[in-house]
Ligand SMILES: Nc1ncnc2c1ncn2[C@@H]1O[C@H](COP(=O)(O)OP(=O)(O)OP(=O)(O)O)[C@@H](O)[C@H]1O
């Protein structure tokens with residue numbers, strides 16, 4: 001991103017430059033209202049920026065048209081509040097593969113493997129509406145990664161989940177990034193989670209990237225005083 005901004009009634013995001021590298025896991029942290037979700041929505045092209053430009057693999061992303069749509073199809077976004085289709089677990093996970101015209105055999109293989117990874121093989125035929133919060137979120141992530149997006153965007157994917165589910169989801173995310181070279185951008189309110197799984201941490205406050213760097217550096221020797229306060233849990237909002 002270059003000179004990117006987003007304005008509603010007032011400017012809520014202003015990013016001079018942000019470069020994301022393939023295969024890395026980025027943890028986005030910052031206080032409520034800082035602009036974290038806005039950043040994700042702009043990356044995912046759900047929300048158009050007000051100014052500046054986004055480049056994908058070095059090429060400017062057009063503001064509309066088929067090329068923009070094609071790029072959007074390389075990305076998946078998972079929210080804190082899971083939105084599953086009112087259908088079976090199996091159909092939820094296979095949806096994106098079918099939509100992209102995958103062969104039946106390939107779909108069977110992928111969905112079976114994903115169900116195994118999320119520990120839900122027994123629940124393939126269950127209606128999504130009947131799942132617990134943790135189960136539903138596991139399905140949402142399996143659905144998001146089924147078609148192997150190049151970019152996986154997660155907005156507080158483990159908020160309100162128990163430690164077992166959190167661990168499982170964190171494992172899925174790190175494994176995905178490692179084995180499939182998927183780039184992950186995860187917003188989290190939990191700085192410990194960012195420290196556990198991210199390679200790089202982006203600290204946002206009042207619409208600006210205050211500091212970005214390798215995770216250990218951000219936690220042990222941040223350059224900015226407000227970053228230090230935030231990661232130590234002392235941030236004054
Ligand atoms: N559609 C909108 N219209 C007007 N203002 C908006 C809109 N979406 C977001 N904002 C404002 O932009 C700012 C940043 O919001 P955003 O949702 O990105 O924050 P956040 O960092 O994700 O916060 P949280 O941690 O609470 O989820 C907030 O002040 C919010 O009120």
Ligand SMILES: [Mg+2]
Pocket residue numbers: 036037038155
């Ligand atoms: Mg948010």
